[in-house]
Amino acid sequence: MTNVNVDEAYNKQADDYDRFIVKLIPDYLRFNALIPRLAAKPGTVLDIGCGTGNTSARILEAYPKAKLTCIDPSPAMIGIARRKLGDSVTFMESPVEAFQTEERFDLAVSVMVMHNIQTTARRQEVYEKIYSALNPGGAYVSVDIFKGECDLSQKLFMKYWRDFMLESMPMDEVDGKWLALYKEKDKPLKMSEQLAMLKKAGFSSVDIIHKAMNFALILALK
Numbered sequence: 352m353t354n355v356n357v358d359e360a361y362n363k364q365a366d367d368y369d370r371f372i373v374k375l376i377p378d379y380l381r382f383n384a385l386i387p388r389l390a391a392k393p394g395t396v397l398d399i400g401c402g403t404g405n406t407s408a409r410i411l412e413a414y415p416k417a418k419l420t421c422i423d424p425s426p427a428m429i430g431i432a433r434r435k436l437g438d439s440v441t442f443m444e445s446p447v448e449a450f451q452t453e454e455r456f457d458l459a460v461s462v463m464v465m466h467n468i469q470t471t472a473r474r475q476e477v478y479e480k481i482y483s484a485l486n487p488g489g490a491y492v493s494v495d496i497f498k499g500e501c502d503l504s505q506k507l508f509m510k511y512w513r514d515f516m517l518e519s520m521p522m523d524e525v526d527g528k529w530l531a532l533y534k535e536k537d538k539p540l541k542m543s544e545q546l547a548m549l550k551k552a553g554f555s556s557v558d559i560i561h562k563a564m565n566f567a568l569i570l571a572l573k
């Protein structure tokens with residue numbers, strides 16, 4: 352199930368992740384700051400692809416009593432998240448595709464994770480799994496990268512995103528590393544495709560809450 356190449360890349364990036372992610376994702380900090388404001392006092396929270404734990408840290412700041420479960424296939428990422436979040440959080444080293452639980456959650460979040468899933472069929476299954484894992488009235492918050500709806504908007508997105516990265520990184524790093532990794536590994540969807548897939552998974556309301564270039568936060572309610 353696990354895409355070994357993706358996992359290895361994230362393992363290697365873990366130590367440096369918090370330093371570079373803000374230079375890669377426009378509004379990364381704003382997306383994470385918004386997330387706790389979208390759920391009314393969640394008792395149980397699932398952080399899918401928790402990485403170094405930045406989203407869960409914001410949730411725990413707002414709701415110290417929330418019971419958090421963090422999953423991620425990368426042991427290096429989980430190690431850093433564990434140090435950041437402490438032992439009250441449950442950690443599981445697993446890709447979302449293989450994750451199994453009897454627990455039901457008030458809030459599920461995935462920040463910059465779903466583009467790692469390599470086929471739309473598998474991504475649809477994952478959305479259905481998230482829907483099933485939520486309590487009635489629960490919320491799923493997804494932040495991710497998108498493709499443009501047409502060639503022109505895709506070209507503009509790529510231009511603006513590259514310009515954003517060039518504000519804080521040299522051109523050889525932007526083109527030779529980050530955009531090369533994106534082209535090789537990432538599987539972003541069009542916004543219209545993702546909204547339709549979440550609806551198909553059963554979510555009753557699906558809304559774009561915040562968008563920055565080709566990145567957006569979607570709130571889906573069960």
Ligand SMILES: C[S@@+](CC[C@H](N)C(=O)[O-])C[C@H]1O[C@@H](n2cnc3c(N)ncnc32)[C@H](O)[C@@H]1O
Nearest residue numbers: 361400401402423425428446447462463464467
């Ligand atoms: C770009 S990082 C995002 C980390 C964190 N959510 C954040 O916003 O900072 C992507 C994370 O997703 C994890 N990941 C990759 N494939 C995954 C999968 N199939 N299921 C769950 N997590 C996955 C990676 O190990 C990595 O930690």
